[in-house]
Amino acid sequence: MSTQITNEDLELSVLENDVAETPVAAQRLSSLDTLESEAIHIIREVVAEFEKPALLFSGGKDSVVMLHLATKAFWPGKVPFPVLHVDTGHNFPEVIDFRDRTVERLGLKLVVGSVQEFIDSGELAERADGTRNPLQTVPLLDAIQRNKFDAVFGGGRRDEDKARAKERILSLRDEFGQWDPRNQRPELWNLYNGRHTVGQHVRAFPISNWTELDVWRYIERENIELPGLYYAHDREVFARDGMWRAVGEVSQPREHEEVLTKTVRYRTVGDMSCTGAVESAAATVRDVVIEVAASTITERGATRADDRISEAAMEDRKKDGYF
């Protein structure tokens, strides 16, 4: 190689001169740019190293951001994997509509795992409290096995919960989808180890390091469309477990529960039977960014009945194969 100049001494002297106090030449990337590049790097690594990845897509803001990042990672190519939705049968209709429009627009394949089908066939039983979130695990694992997905992307973030705070970006799961917090691979530098044996698969969380505020700032910056219920709107609600629940087919007020019309929005969008709305006048993405920046309560604490059941609710679900 004729151009091979490697002058270790020169390089060393550069290093030494610099350490004193050289003004840094390169412009610093903003934290959002850094997080975006990290996520794109992870998405590309998984696509390169796995046979058959899929992206868990519910129409919720984190999964919408994930899909947006995937379109950027492979531009001008198409997103090279299908999306997977575990439909509890209790989803908000407008979110399902949004899901279908998005999949159509991007020309993606949608795989649906249906909680209702499992209940109808007797493989799952409805819970006494009517919540279907914990029932998602069985259809999820079934869809993973049937489609032979060896990597599944999720929009989980470490700031959401103390179990997630300890989970790896690439999280190895066994045949039962179980997460073993005591047996995780160390994750070093930006080198991700996705090796797995037959029957195992990997859950990949490229936006692990994002906070709720980062997600909203990114949605604002990238002008990403979301289901309308993330923004303030008038809705018939009733109070239960300290949250506003929407009146709908699967969430009916009980006798003593008064129905009111409130201006609300959702901070998370999940199963209608366990997701609460918050009173809010934040009608635009900018309003929401400011609301989230100044919020004094966490998003799961504010809106998720299933995470209030116990302090270790998420930890237990994860060990059983949940996201």
Add this chain to the structure above:
Amino acid sequence: MTTDIDTARAAALLDEAPLASRILSSTLFRFATAGSVDDGKSTLVGRLLHDSKAILADQLDAVARTSADRGFGGEGATGTRAIDLALLTDGLRAEREQGITIDVAYRYFATDRRSFILADCPGHVQYTKNTVTGASTADAVVVLIDARKGVLEQTRRHLSVLQLLRVAHVIVAVNKIDLVDFSEDVFRGIEADVQQVGRELGLGRDESNTDGVADLFVIPVSALDGDNVVDRSERTPWYEGPALLEVLETLPAADELESHLESFRFPVQLVVRPQGALAPDAVAGGLDPEAYRDYRAYAGQITEGSVKLGDQVSILTPGQAPRTTTVTGIDFAGRELTEAVAPQSVALRLADEFDVARGDTIAAAGTVREASADVYAALCWLSPKPLREGAKVLVKHGTRTVQALVRNVTGKLDLASFALEPTSTLELNDIGHAQLRLSAPLPLENYLHHRRTGAFLVIDPLDGNTLAAGLVKDHPGDHEDERYSI
């Protein structure tokens, strides 16, 4: 039922455009904490989160209830004295049941200037594994010392690992300064000991030691009361330096420090070629397939340095001589950039139609030495399965994974004395030196100067588990540089 809002903060965000724009353009800074539970690490982390207002009301309520149940702070305690801040970082139920901390936990908080990612590394069990993991991505590491105990063997071990991993900034927090009556003498004694260890290790840069690997700061703090954590304390008038958070807010991140190096490095993750023979319909919706008929770019993340349009680059493929070409495009999701820097993820277009594949590295022309199949490296052994000479392993470097043979283990580091002891095996949490022979030559570089291209994973070919973190020592063609031969 409402999202309770800190109205003063919301008003500040709305009315003070400069504040809002600062928040929107803040930079990212990653740091890790190292120290044992007894040093008050959890309390310090809880204090940072609490005082930087990262703890929201529902979390604080839960912690206050638990603190009261356990009688924390004693009768009549008020304010944060009545709250066990360590509970803010309380972990999994599996951990509480066993009274141990299993693993590195990641936590997030932000000030107006920066967003922080904190890797909270447990200190008492498997500290090497956890510290190596946390430090591998950290811009800075905060090491805790109990002011009543001073520099212990464990402190020396922690600092030794940080030196080895080339963490850019090391901050030693001398905690529980309240328990030694805010004594300047105690602090100065510990500070001198830390500086001494730093000199032995080659940590710490000052006028007399410009070769030091990292900056070294020593700060007196009380995590329990918050002295010198977020704000400077009036109770340590003899200390004129910055508070911990001030240091974290102003230190340059590792990428900033390294971006001056004219050593652009770009491991190719995949080839973006939507109209390739294998994927004829693979152009994204809304784009004209004809316009991208001949599109071909190499996607990856810049691991070091920067690249501009027109730059001369070399393509490094194992077993081939480097091929030199010109960068004709830097694409980012439809935007054409003129320049990109680490750690941006981009796609590069090149002037010549070379055969480039995943695992190849694109580097600034003329800045990379000959690839080598022989590696001399420090290995941080992270697996309960010990390393034996002659073991067959996998090595993942950049985006390429190759088979490797561990030819010999040449020594094990005594982290307390920094001496190399003879051994032929490495066990969990050992750091040793080994020689490996790779099945293909890779563009390995000295970790001392290249934190990314000098690093690799050692993987078990049987179960796929990560066995070790590898740090390339001198290039095989070099003589051993004694200064760094710890």
